[in-house]
Each structure stands twice: as structure tokens, then as C-alpha cells.
Amino acid sequence: MASKLRQSAVWPVAAGVLLTWATACLAGATGRSENIDVALLSERVSVQPGQPFRVGLHMKMKRGWHTYWKHPGDAGLPLRIDWTLPPGFKAGAIEWPAPEPIPTGELMSYGYGHEVLLAVTITPPARVTADLVTIAGAFDWLECKEACLAGSAQLDVTLPVRSEPPRPGPSAPLFDRARARLPRSPEGWSLAATAGPRAIELRFRPPSGVRPNGGTFFVDEPLVVEYAAPQGFKRSSGWYRLTLVPAANAANPPRRLTGVLVLDGLDRRKGSTIVVNVEALSGDPTPAPAQSPRRNWPRVPLYATLVALIGIVVVAALMRRAARR
Amino acid sequence: MLRFAAIACFLLFAPTAQASAAAIVGKPAPAFDAIDASGELIRLDAFKGKYVVLEWVNFECPFVGKHYGSGNMQELQKRYTEKGVVWLSICSSAPGKQGHVTGEEAKELVTEREAVPTRFLLDPEGILGKKYGAKTTPHIFVINPKGVLVYNGAIDDRPSTKRADIKGAKNYLTAALESTMAGKKVEIAATQPYGCSVKY
Numbered sequence: 463m464a465s466k467l468r469q470s471a472v473w474p475v476a477a478g479v480l481l482t483w484a485t486a487c488l489a490g491a492t493g494r495s496e497n498i499d500v501a502l503l504s505e506r507v508s509v510q511p512g513q514p515f516r517v518g519l520h521m522k523m524k525r526g527w528h529t530y531w532k533h534p535g536d537a538g539l540p541l542r543i544d545w546t547l548p549p550g551f552k553a554g555a556i557e558w559p560a561p562e563p564i565p566t567g568e569l570m571s572y573g574y575g576h577e578v579l580l581a582v583t584i585t586p587p588a589r590v591t592a593d594l595v596t597i598a599g600a601f602d603w604l605e606c607k608e609a610c611l612a613g614s615a616q617l618d619v620t621l622p623v624r625s626e627p628p629r630p631g632p633s634a635p636l637f638d639r640a641r642a643r644l645p646r647s648p649e650g651w652s653l654a655a656t657a658g659p660r661a662i663e664l665r666f667r668p669p670s671g672v673r674p675n676g677g678t679f680f681v682d683e684p685l686v687v688e689y690a691a692p693q694g695f696k697r698s699s700g701w702y703r704l705t706l707v708p709a710a711n712a713a714n715p716p717r718r719l720t721g722v723l724v725l726d727g728l729d730r731r732k733g734s735t736i737v738v739n740v741e742a743l744s745g746d747p748t749p750a751p752a753q754s755p756r757r758n759w760p761r762v763p764l765y766a767t768l769v770a771l772i773g774i775v776v777v778a779a780l781m782r783r784a785a786r787r
Numbered sequence: 788m789l790r791f792a793a794i795a796c797f798l799l800f801a802p803t804a805q806a807s808a809a810a811i812v813g814k815p816a817p818a819f820d821a822i823d824a825s826g827e828l829i830r831l832d833a834f835k836g837k838y839v840v841l842e843w844v845n846f847e848c849p850f851v852g853k854h855y856g857s858g859n860m861q862e863l864q865k866r867y868t869e870k871g872v873v874w875l876s877i878c879s880s881a882p883g884k885q886g887h888v889t890g891e892e893a894k895e896l897v898t899e900r901e902a903v904p905t906r907f908l909l910d911p912e913g914i915l916g917k918k919y920g921a922k923t924t925p926h927i928f929v930i931n932p933k934g935v936l937v938y939n940g941a942i943d944d945r946p947s948t949k950r951a952d953i954k955g956a957k958n959y960l961t962a963a964l965e966s967t968m969a970g971k972k973v974e975i976a977a978t979q980p981y982g983c984s985v986k987y
Contacts, residue, residue, distance in 0.1 A: 537923045537984035539946055567987040568913075569922055604849070604948065609885035610983040612849040612948040684979030710809040710920065711939050711977040 495613035497527040497605050502597070502617035503579070505637040506628035509595055509621045512588040514554075515628065516637060517597055517619060518581035519543070521574070526607045528575045531561035533682040533721075535689040536569035539604035541580055546598040546618075550587030557581045559643035560724050560735040561680055566606075570689035572680050579640040596620045645722040648733035653723075655738075656745040657715035661694070661705040662687060663747035664719060664738065668702075672732050674725035676753050677704055679738065681721040685709045694750030705750040716742050809920030812939050812976040816930040817918045821877070824893040824907040829875070831930075838872045838968060840960070841928040842904070843921045845878060845886030846896050848983035849948040851924050855900050857950040860925075860942075864903045867964060876904040879916030884986035886924070887911065913987040923982030929963045929973075938963035940978030 499522040506515050519541065521529055530538035545553045558580065561572040584597060598618035605613045650669030655662065664679055676695055681687050687706040694705035704723070708715065719742045728734040810817055816839075820830040831839070842860070845851055854860040864874050878893065880886035888896065893907045910916055919928060929938035943956040963973045 537980075537982060539948070539981065542947070566984050568917060569984045571984065602947075602949070604983075606983065608986065610848055610850075685977060710811055713812075713977060 495605060495615065496611060497524040497607070498522065498529065498603075498613060500601065500613075500615050500617065502599065502601075502619045503633040503636065504597075504619050504621055504631060505581075505634050507621070507631040508624040508626075508628040509586055509590070510624060510626065510628055511586055511590040513627070514583050514585045516557075516581045516583050518579045518633075518637060518640065519601055519617070520577070520579045520633070520636060521603075522577045523575060523605070527605050528564050528571070528573045528607070529578070529603050529605055529613075530571065530573040531680065532556070532558045533572060533680070533684070535564075535571040535573075537566075538571045538573060538606065538610075541601065541603045543582070544600040544602075546600075547584070548586075548590070548592065548595045548597075550590075551595070551597070552585045554583040554585070557583070557640070557644055559640050560645055560722050563678060563680075565690070566608075568690060571606075572689075579636050581637060581640055590623050592623060594620055594622055642730055643735065645735045645737045646733060647737045651733065651736060653736070653738060653740050655719040655740045655742040656747045657708070657717075657719070657742040658744070658746035659708065659715070661747045661749040662708050662716065662719065662742065663745075663750075664704045664706070664723065664740075666702050666704070666723065666736070667700055668725075668733075672728060674702065674734075675727035677702070677723055677725040679704055679706060679721055679723050681706070681719070683716070683720055685712045686716045686719070692752040695753045696750035703747075703750045705747060707749070715744060718742055810918075810928055810936050810939055812936050812973075814936060815934050816928070816936040819915050819918060821908040821910055821915050822890075824890040824897070824909060826890055827906075829906055829908060831934075834873045834930075835934055836932045838867075838932060838964065839930040840867065840872055840874045840964070841919065841921075841930070842874065842876045843879060843916065843924050843926040843985060844876045845880050845924040845983060845986060846888070846900075847886045848924045850982035851886075853948050853950050853953070854925060854942060855902065857953050859953050861900060861902050863958075863960065868903055868905055870968070872964065872968075873906075874904045875906050875908055876902070877908045877910055877915060877921070879910040879913045879921060880986040881913060882911055885983075886986055913985070916985050916987065921985050923980040924985060925982055926980040926985070927960050929960065929967065931967050937967045937973045938976055940975075941980045944978075946981035 501520045502517060503520050504517050509515060530540050532540045534540060547553060562575055564571040564573050564575060596618050600616050602614045605611050652667040654665045678693060686709055688709055691707035696703045720739045723736040723738050725734045818831055820828055823829050868874050878888055890909060897907055925942050927942050928936060931937050940959060942960050943958045945952040945956040959975055959978055966973045
């Protein structure tokens with residue numbers, strides 16, 4: 463009797479320990495490189511057999527540090543993942559949010575400067591016999607500020623298997639935010655491209671009422687454009703022209719133009735990050751006027767410029783006074 | 788006062804000149820002179836009649852570490868300098884930036900790695916680097932005996948910092964040198980270089 467009692471008491475304790483452990487695992491394993499905090503997170507709290515779910519590498523950069531988009535521009539390296547999954551589980555491709563331009567001296571890279579969640583869809587098989595599954599991966603990336611360092615982490619996340627639809631976990635808002643930054647192909651947009659010796663032109667017509675006031679095209683193939691060259695932008699009769707400087711060492715003009723177009727002055731819901739994958743016709747487009755270099759300026763100069771202007775006026779007034787004497 | 792303000796405004800808002808010089812495959816390689824690690828003035832013209840390899844380097848960059856740590860770069864330097872190829876390693880890291888070296892430091896690092904470039908050129912002002920449009924470390928250029936650029940790009944087709952990736956990679960430098968030295972056209976003459984950005 464006593465032994466039976468003891469035995470029955472063991473189970474709730476074991477379950478409690480297991481639950482605590484599982485909850486800790488749900489939060490995602492974390493690792494750390496010298497300059498980036500990384501964590502492998504799950505969007506949902508459990509796994510339902512046969513139902514795809516998302517996990518993601520959350521990277522929080524130290525001030526000034528950055529990592530790279532799938533195509534890094536002039537220099538850099540994208541994240542590489544080597545998954546270790548339970549039997550029958552499959553991992554999809556990395557879902558890359560639209561990048562930011564990262565100018566470094568003469569060069570231009572494409573990447574992420576503050577934080578990013580790089581999500582991957584995992585598809586479990588229709589039947590899962592285990593009670594808990596562990597999604598593990600070896601993550602390798604390059605992190606740069608002025609200098610570049612190789613970063614890597616072994617991370618995993620363990621989730622309980624349940625037959626009911628999984629509910630969102632505490633990391634779900636991060637996944638929502640990353641999803642909002644994913645390039646899309648919204649309704650009502652027309653895209654076309656022409657490549658020539660002087661410029662590569664991307665033409666687009668947004669739905670009526672959508673009026674971007676500038677834009678950046680992030681090419682995702684090497685040897686197509688000069689990444690650091692300013693991009694031209696012009697609106698004419700409903701269409702917009704965005705022009706790029708062709709890569710100096712390209713053997714031939716590109717036959718397709720692929721990448722992401724990020725437009726300024728738009729609400730994200732109206733589609734500010736657009737997937738570009740169009741045939742590039744052969745022609746000789748003229749470069750559109752370069753966009754004001756404001757986007758490449760650090761944030762301080764507007765303030766600094768105002769101070770300088772006030773300074774000029776003051777100095778000029780003083781000089782005039784001195785001249786009068 | 789108006790004129791003064793106008794000039795000041797112009798100076799404030801004048802766009803900065805865009806440096807977009809680059810070495811173009813099939814065209815004459817830009818002429819240059821530079822000081823090497825021993826303080827000697829080296830001119831590209833002096834190597835007319837020879838095959839020349841330019842290799843941009845920054846010994847603190849993990850991509851450079853991949854090729855030197857594995858001995859890959861040294862092996863290539865040895866193999867081709869023995870065949871009469873002139874191999875110039877060039878460091879364009881500015882003073883205070885990652886990988887910057889003085890002549891003495893360069894010599895030490897080269898010796899420590901048992902590297903055997905023909906010369907190690909110092910380009911702290913980035914003049915040579917910008918002339919060629921050197922973007923990454925490593926970034927490789929191959930010049931033929933007529934002084935024409937025949938290759939501009941990556942060392943191989945595996946952009947990574949992992950030494951394990953060297954084996955099985957397609958080495959573009961080897962392919963370019965073997966073709967051009969056999970009197971053949973370089974099949975893949977331009978690729979996108981991979982690595983750390985050059986620290987101008």
C-alpha cells in the first residue's frame with residue numbers, strides 16, 4: 463500500500479518536472495556570438511502531425527553590427543542552416559524579409575542592421591509517434607561592423623506533439639512582424655524591365671491611388687548591377703522608372719531581373735516590398751535622375767546641416783558688420 | 788552675403804563624387820605603382836611579358852583565414868610562382884581598420900603563414916584597390932603577358948568561411964590561369980568575389 467502510494471505520487475512530480483522542462487524548451491534555445499544574440503524560436507506551442515509550422519532564428523545585433531540577406535551585395539555571406547530533424551520531418555527554405563541597404567565606404571551590402579527573424583517552415587509527417595520532437599540546427603553566419611567575424615551556434619527547440627491545432631506561443635508577434643516584411647506579389651501591380659549598356663530599367667505601375675515617392679531595388683543575382691551606384695527614380699504617366707547601373711564586369715545584359723523592390727512613402731498593407739521576377743528586354747534605357755542621396759546619409763546631417771546654415775547666416779552677418787566699420 | 792551663403796550651401800549639398808573605377812575583363816589592366824613590404828617601389832609595367840595574379844588580402848578576415856589556415860592560398864602561390872607567374876598580395880586596409888599592416892607586420896604574417904607571394908604590396912590609402920574596384924578579401928585578378936585583364940572575381944565557387952568547403956570547390960583562379968597559360972580563352976572570366984568588404 464505504502465509503496466503503491468509512493469508510486470502514484472511519483473507521476474505528478476515527474477509530470478511537473480517534464481512540464482517545466484518542456485516550457486523552458488518552448489522558449490527556444492539561445493546562443494550567443496560576440497555581437498549577436500541568437501535564439502531558435504517556434505511560432506506555436508505544439509506540433510500537430512501533418513501540419514506545417516514555423517521556427518525561426520531570431521538575431522539581435524549589437525549596435526553597429528549587421529548580418530546579411532540571401533544575396534549580400536558587394537560583400538558578406540547569407541545565413542546557412544544545417545538541420546537535424548526527427549524522421550519524416552522536412553525543412554523549407556529560409557523566408558528572407560526585405561533587406562536594408564548597408565553602405566560601407568565604397569561598397570554596398572544588403573542585410574539586417576538591428577534585428578531579424580529568419581523563419582523556416584517545418585513540415586511534419588502525417589503520423590508522429592513521439593510525444594516530444596526536437597528541431598535542431600547548426601547555424602553559420604557572418605557578422606560585420608567595420609570588421610567581419612564568423613558566427614555560429616548549435617540551437618534546438620523541443621515541442622510536444624498534440625492532435626489538436628497548435629496555438630500561437632509568446633514568439634508569435636515576432637513571426638507576424640517578420641511576415642509583414644516578406645516581399646509579396648500584391649494584386650494590381652504591373653512590372654517590366656529593359657536592360658541596356660547605360661542602364662537597367664525596372665518599370666512598374668502600382669494600383670491607382672498608390673503613390674510611392676522613391677524606391678530601392680535589391681537585386682538577388684550576382685554580376686547584374688553596381689550595388690553602390692545611386693538608383694534613378696522617375697514617375698511618368700502612371701508608370702514609374704527605377705534605373706540601375708549595370709555591373710561593369712557583366713559579360714552580357716541580364717535576361718531576367720530578379721530581386722525585391724522596396725518602395726518609400728507607402729503603407730505596408732498597400733505593398734511596399736514587391737517581388738520582382740521579370741524578363742529583361744534588350745534595349746537602351748536612359749538613366750533616370752538619381753534619387754536624392756538622403757537615404758545614404760546618416761541621420762545626423764539634417765540636424766548638422768541646420769546648425770551649419772544658422773552658422774553661415776551668423777558668420778555672414780558678422781562679416782557684413784565688420785565690413786561696414 | 789547672398790553669394791557667400793550660396794557657395795556655402797553648394798559646398799554643403801554638393802553630391803560626393805561616385806568612385807566607380809573598375810578593372811574590366813578583356814581591357815588593359817589599370818597601370819599602377821605601389822610600395823611593397825620591404826619599401827621597394829613596384830610597377831605593374833615591370834611585369835609585362837608575365838602572367839600576374841593580384842590577390843587582395845586582410846589577414847584578420849575569416850574568409851582569408853579559410854584559404855590561409857587550410858594552406859590553400861600558399862599552395863596556389865607556390866604552384867604558380869614556380870611556373871613563373873608573378874603573384875602580388877595586396878592589403879588595402881586603411882590605418883586603424885581591420886587587417887591594416889605595416890611593411891614589417893606584413894613580412895612577419897607572410898613568414899608565419901609560409902606564404903610565398905612574389906611581392907606583398909601596401910595600399911593603406913586604397914588607391915590601388917579603388918582603381919581595380921577591389922571589393923572583398925580575397926578578390927582575385929589575373930593579367931596576361933600583354934597586360935590585359937583576363938579574370939576578375941572570386942577565388943572559387945563556395946562562398947563560405949569553412950575550410951571544409953575548399954575541397955570539391957571549383958577554383959576559378961586555377962581555371963583562369965590554366966586556360967590563359969595554355970593560350971586558351973578564360974571560360975569564366977568574371978564572377979562576383981566573396982569575402983569581407985575591403986576595409987578602405
